[in-house]
Amino acid sequence: MSHFNDFNNAQVAKLPKHLKQFIVAQNYEKYTPIDQAVWRYVMRQNYSYLKNVAYYPYIKGLQRAGLSIEYIPDLQTMNDNLGKIGWGAVTVDGFIPPAAFMEYQAYRVLVIAADIRQINHIEYTPAPDIIHESAGHAPIIADTDYNNYLSYFGSIGAKAMFSAKDFELYEAIRKLSILKEAVDVDESLIAKAEKELRYINENMGEPSEMALLGRLHWWTVEYGLIGTLENPKIYGAGLLSSIGESASCMQNDVEKIWYNIDTINYAYDITKPQPQLFVTETFQNLIDVLESFADTMAFRVGGAESIMKAIACKNIATAVYSSGLQVSGLFTDLGLNVADDVTFIKTTGPSALAFAEKQLDNHGKNYHKDGFSSPVGKLKNSTKSLENYSDEEIRASGSDSGNSTKLTFESGIVVNGEVINILRKDEKAILITFKNCTVTESNGNILFKPEWGVYDMAVGDKIVSVFNGAADKDAFEEITLISLEQTQHIAYDDKTLNLHQLYKTVREIREGGENLDQLTEIFNQLKSNYRQDWLCALEILELVYHKKIYHQLEKEVQIYLELKAGREPDHHKLISDGLHVIKNPVSQLIAND
Structure with missing residues (x-):
């Protein structure tokens, strides 16, 4: 495989052929200015909220993994940084089979879905995406006890026996997640895929080793809490990358239970918020529970x-x-x-x-x-x-x-x-x-x-x-080297390309600190041509709010967004959360972290 890029990372270079076949090129240039703005919005939200509830220093963790709040990470930078702590990262296309996923973990390589969620799925997406994988999993990788648990879990999970039903379930989940992230897909197709998935889920029979391990993975790596039942902190990536659930999970109606071997009796539903979460006192306890389950395998x-x-x-x-x-x-x-x-x-x-x-x-x-x-x-x-x-x-x-x-x-x-x-x-x-x-x-x-x-x-x-x-x-194994041409390039119409350009200009103004007088014209374009967009207006407000000289524009954008939040239930929380971060800026917090 001559074109295989190991990013000069020792862990990636060690991957065997049967795992390399899932790797796709990241194609960084395919991320649009809107994609970059989505990344920045979610990361600012995460930081603003997570600094109080995340178990580890979130920003330090991000930096150690080569991530920033400002830009979607590129794989080379991530590998340069992760390499220093004995890990690596590769991009794949969506969900890969569970056993392969586990084996990557055993090789100490993070698997990152190359795509990023669309703006209309900004709070949560069932499809794996770069926000979940890198903003959720990567920042905690620098914790030695945790990364030992992760790679040990991988080596045990790679040996787990699965049932024929598990494979059907994986195929059904992959199909549904692809449909949900596709553009202009017929709603009836999604409904049918959801129905098929529900049917398989309800008829799984006796859970296999892989299914039981899947539960342990879910309640730790994805949805785990650490500390005490009264005051737990989040370390699970599913919570850390879902701006909706990371807040709601701390409410009292979500039951907190000590994490132990009995946790394998709790099935989970990937489509709903979790009714209960499990708290571990230490990461060592995660290894102990895994060890006692492995003894039954x-x-x-x-x-x-x-x-x-x-x-x-x-x-x-x-x-x-x-x-x-x-x-x-x-x-x-x-x-x-x-x-x-x-x-x-x-x-x-x-x-x-x-x-x-x-x-x-x-x-x-x-x-x-x-x-x-x-x-x-x-x-x-x-x-x-x-x-x-x-x-x-x-x-x-x-x-x-x-x-x-x-x-x-x-x-x-x-x-x-x-x-x-x-x-x-x-x-x-x-x-x-x-x-x-x-x-x-x-x-x-x-x-x-x-x-x-x-x-x-x-x-x-x-x-x-x-x-x-x-x-x-x-x-x-038959190594079916998957072609690198798989990622579909979406063809954007002129109107959308023009919106991309508006986002790009706002970013340039923010980063260069000049030409702020162009913001009024950009806002007028958004108002007349892009009524469905809310994020670009939010970025304009962020700029003028902190400059304190464009009082008229600031007032107009603020009113525009508040009316929008009142009229559009889908955007209400997103806009309110965005306004909150503008008024309680992240930048000063980062400087003091």
């Missing part, structure tokens, strides 16, 4: 229950034998004895064998294209695990003649053939290859015949771990 528990989860997920998973051999594929069957121990496992379709996350030579999914099945367990009447047998002991097992070997398992499965290879890793036998081999079950059922070719038998007493995805993802 298939990747630590192994055994029959974990293989069942793999069969239910209908997606690629990996089972690990006690010898360390890793089998990746679509699990479709398992054998059990009376004590519910696994006696064999079976995958269907392309499968691969690996050790320590590295695919074994000549055991990729082209070689095992029709699946893989193998016994699990000890040999009959043997105290020693087969993985600890020497090559001689293996070859001599149960054989009457010199060249044939007969392995009889406690489960009654018998493997009989000529050993042609014994593969060892870390001094354990992990894979025995036979020719002229027959495999039978205790009831005489034949599992493998000599004419099918060579037989690769996995070695191990137990399945010690089962996790989501392939062991060696880069070797296993």
